[in-house]
Each structure stands twice: as structure tokens, then as C-alpha cells.
Amino acid sequence: MSTNKTFCEECRKDVEYLTEVAELKGKLKGAEYKYIGKRAICTECGSEVYVAEIEDENLKALYDAYYKEK
Numbered sequence: 001m002s003t004n005k006t007f008c009e010e011c012r013k014d015v016e017y018l019t020e021v022a023e024l025k026g027k028l029k030g031a032e033y034k035y036i037g038k039r040a041i042c043t044e045c046g047s048e049v050y051v052a053e054i055e056d057e058n059l060k061a062l063y064d065a066y067y068k069e070k
Helices: 052-069
Strands: 003-008 013-028 031-042
Touching: 013 052, 031 052
Parallel strands: none
Antiparallel strands: 003 013, 013 031
16 A cells, blocks of 8 residues: 545545555446446545546556457
């Protein structure tokens, strides 16, 4: 796990977050796919926070899952 900072909408301030690996689901071209991705979790309130780099990685993993099935 790595520690960085981002804005938390629940806390309404910049907070540190932890990344965790999780099985995620995403829809692509009308079908749902499961893939291994990452989540960013606020260390203060425990809610999921948005981190652009993590979302980019997750989108790539979703497309990889799509192409693997096709």
C-alpha cells in the first residue's frame, strides 16, 4: 500500500489515502466485465476517493478484460 494525498468529498479537505487491490465490475459496450483494479480509500473517514491515475489504470484493466474475452 502507498500513501498519497487527494481531496475527499466527505471530509471536504485534502487527505491521505491508501490504495487497495479489489475485484471491480465495469460495463463496456453493453456487457459487464469483472477485473482486478485499485481503489483509493480516505484514511480519515474510510470513503472511496477519486484519484485520476487510479481511474486511468482501472479503465485500462477494464479494456484488457474486454479484449481478453473477445
